[in-house]
Amino acid sequence: MKPIKSIIILLIIVVTSFSCTSDSTNEVIDFVDLEATVKTDVSYGNDEFQTYDIYLPAHRDSDTKTLILIHGGGWTSGDKKDMNTFIEFIQKDLPDLAILNMNYRLVDETTEAYPMQINDITDVVNHFNANLEEYQISKDFGFVGVSAGAHLAMLWSYAFDDTQQTKMVGSIVGPTNFTDPAYLENVNFTTVNLLEQLYGLELTTEFLEKISPYHQITEFAPPTILFYGGKDPLIPTSQGDLLQSKLEALGIMHEYTLYPEAGHGWEGLELLDTWSKLKAFIGANLD
Structure with a gap:
């Protein structure tokens, strides 16, 4: 036994x-130690413009945050490829971030900017959230937008982010307040005619406030960094000044840079300064 x-x-x-x-x-x-992956022209809707590229870094995990880029072009033109310079900066200096570079539907004779383009951002965010497991990254993200893209990034973050998923927003020459007389009466730019073209209706003060980040911001807005040019023929410096005052009054973390000699965009040392400040702001609030 x-x-x-x-x-x-x-x-x-x-x-x-x-x-x-x-x-x-x-x-x-x-x-699994994940390798870097790039997915281009990911469809988030039925329209040919409803696509995005996503750059997923190596070694990503559930703590990896994403920066969503929104191009400019006066709401009527532009393409995600216009943000390639920022992608290069991010990949070099903030290699642990994922990048989502989106296209959105553009205004033409048959479409209106609002709410179409805001809805596109919502659809991108919904598609992003639905694929977090596949992408293997965090749900947290921030925005960087240029011109019209900056306007859309701010407006969505301030008025449409019901779950406060946005951790920071960066605006480069973005319009903030369509009721600002300095904007509406800008002799270098027929703003009223453009707005009528974009929104296709009689422009009431109530409607202009609805599409203005300045009027939609609340104390729950994410940290915001702003850049403007002192000689911008399209966007008066009051657009940045007004929003900066509102951010300060609401106690929202923010930074504001005005380049006195710059126009509607810049390069060289001013661009390097913009990226240096933007990089630090992203690092403090998102990375």
Whole structure:
């Protein structure tokens, strides 16, 4: 009987050891050090313009945040490829971030900017959230927009982000207040005619406030960084001044930079300064 009993005990030890080894092996297999991946022209809707590119960094995990880029073009033109310079900066200096570079439907004779383009951002965010498991990243993101794209980024973040998923927003020459006389009476730009073209209706003060980030911002708005040019023929400096005052009054973390000699965009040392400040702001609030 003793040999049989010894064999049974030995079998139990072997089975137990095998089970522990298998569990340990599974833990190692479940951990995957992910490689960098780029997915281009991901469709988030039925229109040809409803696509985005997503750049997923190596070694990403559930803490990896995403920066969503929104191009400019006066709401009527432009393309996600216009943000390629920012993608290069981000990949070089903030390599742990994912990047989502989106296109959106543009205004033409058959469409109106609002709410179409805001709805496109909502659809992008919904598509992003639905694919978090596939992308293997965090749900947290920030925005960087240029001109019309900056307006859309601010307006969506301030008025349409019901779950406060946005952790920061960066605006480069973005319109903020369509009731500002300095904007509506801008002699260098027929703003009223443009707005009528964009929105296709009689422009009431109530409607202009609805599409103005300045009028939609609340104390729940995310940290915001602003950049404007002192000689911008399209966007008066009051657009940045007004929003800066509102951010300060609401106690929202923010930064504001005015380049006195710059226009509607800049390059060289001013662009490097913009990226240096933007990089630090993203690092403090998103990275």
